Structures are given as C-alpha cells and as structure tokens.
Amino acid sequence: IEAVSETGSTNADLLARLPAGALSRPVLRIADVQNAGRGRAGRPWLSAPGASLTFSLAWPFKGPLQRLAGLPLAVGVALAETVASLDVPVQLKWPNDLMKDGAKLAGILVETGTAPDGVPWAVIGCGINLAMPDDMEAAIGRAVSSAPWLARMDRNELVALLLSRLAAVLAEFDDTGFAPFRDRWNALQAWRGQPVNILDQGNVVHQGLAAGVDDAGRLLLDTSAGRVAVLSGDVSLRLA
Ligand code: ATP
Structure with missing residues (x-):
C-alpha cells in the first residue's frame, strides 16, 4: 500500500510501471489529491483534499485480457456492497458508477495492460465523494452526491474495508468471470425498468x-x- 499526498492520477502512476515489469504483486496507491484524475475516454474526474477518497489498485489476473470485460461491474458490486454495509444506500449505474440520491457518488475506471512476462493486469481506479464542496460541484457541472458519514470514518478503516471486499471479489472474478456477480449487480441496479x-x-x-x-x-x-x-x-x- 502506497499513500501519497499529491499526484496526477493514481491510475496513470501504476499503469506507467506495467511495461517496465515494475509491478510484481498487487499495489494499492492512494492519493490525498489527484491533479489530473480521469474517468473514461479521458474525461476529468475532480477531487479535493478531504473531499474525496481516490485510489487505484493494480491486480494481476490469470487472463486472457478479454475476460476482463465485466470487471468494472464486479468492482462496482464490491464498492457498493461495502458502502451499503456502512449504512450508505447506493445503486449501480451501468457500467461504472455508484449513485446515491440520484447523483454520482463514486466512479470506477478500469484500465488493462500486459506485463513483459505476458501476465494481464488491471489497474482499477476508484474515486468516492466524501464531502464535495459546492465550488467543486459547480466545476463538475452536474449534480454529485457525497457521503458525509463515510467522511467522518477513520480513512484507514474505510480503505481496509473497501480493499478486503475488493480483493475477495477480484480473486473470485479471476476464477469465474462476471457471471456469478450478475444477480448481485442487478439487485443494485439504478433506473431498473426506466x-x-x-x-x-x-x-x-x-x-x-x-x-x-x-x-x-x-x-x-x-x-x-x-x-x-x-x-x-x-x-x-x-x-x-
Ligand atoms: P456519464 O456519467 O456522462 O454517463 P461516465 O459514467 O462514463 O459518463 P466517467 O467517465 O466515469 O463518466 O466520469 C467522468 C465524468 O464524471 C465527468 O465527465 C464529469 O461529468 C463527472 N465527474 C467528474 N468528477 C466527478 C466527481 N468527483 N463526482 C461525480 N462526478 C464527477
């Protein structure tokens, strides 16, 4: 586990190590502030110190890479179930967002690559809004959700809970793919039938x-x- 006060993007930091063979075991990298956090297709993911929890987890898989297509959804299940277990009810918006009160509480960005030894890796980025200031919501330009209850928790404890469920889900996903997670995802689906x-x-x-x-x-x-x-x-x- 690496904790840094500031970086551009924890996903970018970990991905940069992959081609050089510099990842040999799972790494969780947490930043207090990301200056260039990103969502899918290079869209910006904004965060602020104390306002968000942003981290990335680099994880090796048995492969092949194509099997990782459903991974963002399985990660969503892990995050949503953890947050729900802390009395913060959330739903999953396909493919990669956690919603609370109809607005985005958290985003997931999964990027994949292959190490020089041929092992497929995923770098799984998560950004969770804990207490978004109004000016940042204005900069995002759309309604966002926060979870003040999580903001009051000990950050290490919160990360430990998220990481342990995430690790269990990733190990299971590596064996089985997404299929066994389907019903858990559907039970949490936002906008079902809408x-x-x-x-x-x-x-x-x-x-x-x-x-x-x-x-x-x-x-x-x-x-x-x-x-x-x-x-x-x-x-x-x-x-x-
Ligand atoms: P969309 O939400 O538009 O359907 P998406 O789910 O693919 O697309 P992502 O690429 O996952 O979106 O996330 C980037 C988008 O999320 C940004 O374009 C911005 O609208 C929004 N965003 C950025 N920072 C935050 C944040 N801290 N909380 C909630 N939403 C944010």
Missing part, C-alpha cells in the same frame, strides 16, 4: 427500458425493436 438513452459521443444510439445485465455484464435494453445487449465500450447511459 426509460434510458445509450449515448455514443453525445449521440443517442439506443433507447429503451433498462432491464439488468447479462452474464457478460452487457446492459439489456428493451427497445421497440426487441431486446438488445449493449457492450460498454465508450457508451454512456442517461435517463431518457
């Missing part, structure tokens, strides 16, 4: 009712043309 849009670079590519995920972690959408299964890629989900 009309949603799937956006690709801002354009609506599918419209339908959100109907849970399948064994591979694809979102099932009931559209006027029947049921479609949407792969995550760079698509985003919004309420219609």
Whole structure:
C-alpha cells in the first residue's frame, strides 16, 4: 500500500510501471489529491483534499485480457456492497458508477495492460465523494452526491474495508468471470425498468427500458425493436 499526498492520477502512476515489469504483486496507491484524475475516454474526474477518497489498485489476473470485460461491474458490486454495509444506500449505474440520491457518488475506471512476462493486469481506479464542496460541484457541472458519514470514518478503516471486499471479489472474478456477480449487480441496479438513452459521443444510439445485465455484464435494453445487449465500450447511459 502506497499513500501519497499529491499526484496526477493514481491510475496513470501504476499503469506507467506495467511495461517496465515494475509491478510484481498487487499495489494499492492512494492519493490525498489527484491533479489530473480521469474517468473514461479521458474525461476529468475532480477531487479535493478531504473531499474525496481516490485510489487505484493494480491486480494481476490469470487472463486472457478479454475476460476482463465485466470487471468494472464486479468492482462496482464490491464498492457498493461495502458502502451499503456502512449504512450508505447506493445503486449501480451501468457500467461504472455508484449513485446515491440520484447523483454520482463514486466512479470506477478500469484500465488493462500486459506485463513483459505476458501476465494481464488491471489497474482499477476508484474515486468516492466524501464531502464535495459546492465550488467543486459547480466545476463538475452536474449534480454529485457525497457521503458525509463515510467522511467522518477513520480513512484507514474505510480503505481496509473497501480493499478486503475488493480483493475477495477480484480473486473470485479471476476464477469465474462476471457471471456469478450478475444477480448481485442487478439487485443494485439504478433506473431498473426506466426509460434510458445509450449515448455514443453525445449521440443517442439506443433507447429503451433498462432491464439488468447479462452474464457478460452487457446492459439489456428493451427497445421497440426487441431486446438488445449493449457492450460498454465508450457508451454512456442517461435517463431518457
Ligand atoms: P456519464 O456519467 O456522462 O454517463 P461516465 O459514467 O462514463 O459518463 P466517467 O467517465 O466515469 O463518466 O466520469 C467522468 C465524468 O464524471 C465527468 O465527465 C464529469 O461529468 C463527472 N465527474 C467528474 N468528477 C466527478 C466527481 N468527483 N463526482 C461525480 N462526478 C464527477
């Protein structure tokens, strides 16, 4: 476990070590502040000292890399179940966000790569809003959620709880893939049965009712043309 006061992005820090063979065992890297935190497709993830918990976990897998497609959803299950066990009710927004009171409480960014010895690794970034100041919410430009109850907890204790459940989920995922997590994910799904849009670079590519995920972690959408299964890629989900 590495704790630093400030860095650009904990995901970028860990990913940079991968091609050099400098990762040999799981590493958790926590930063008080990330100056260049990122979400999917290079979108910014904003955080502030004391306002957020941001960390990344580098983890080796048996592989192959393609098996990791459902990993962000399994990570969502681990985080959501941990937070819920601390009396903070949350839901999962496909593919990679934790929602509380209808707004984003936490984001997950999974990036993958292969070490020189051929072992596939995932770098799993998590940003959880503990007490977002108003000016930061204004900078984000959309409503966000915070969890003041978690902000009052001892940070080491919170990280230990998150890490132990995450480690258990990752070990299981490596053996089984996403399928055994499907029902746990669906039980926590935000906007289930509600009309949603799937956006690709801002354009609506599918419209339908959100109907849970399948064994591979694809979102099932009931559209006027029947049921479609949407792969995550760079698509985003919004309420219609
Ligand atoms: P979307 O939320 O638009 O459907 P997404 O889930 O793929 O897309 P990510 O790439 O995971 O979004 O996260 C980046 C986006 O999250 C940013 O574009 C910004 O709107 C929002 N964001 C940035 N920082 C925070 C934060 N601390 N809390 C909540 N939302 C944030």
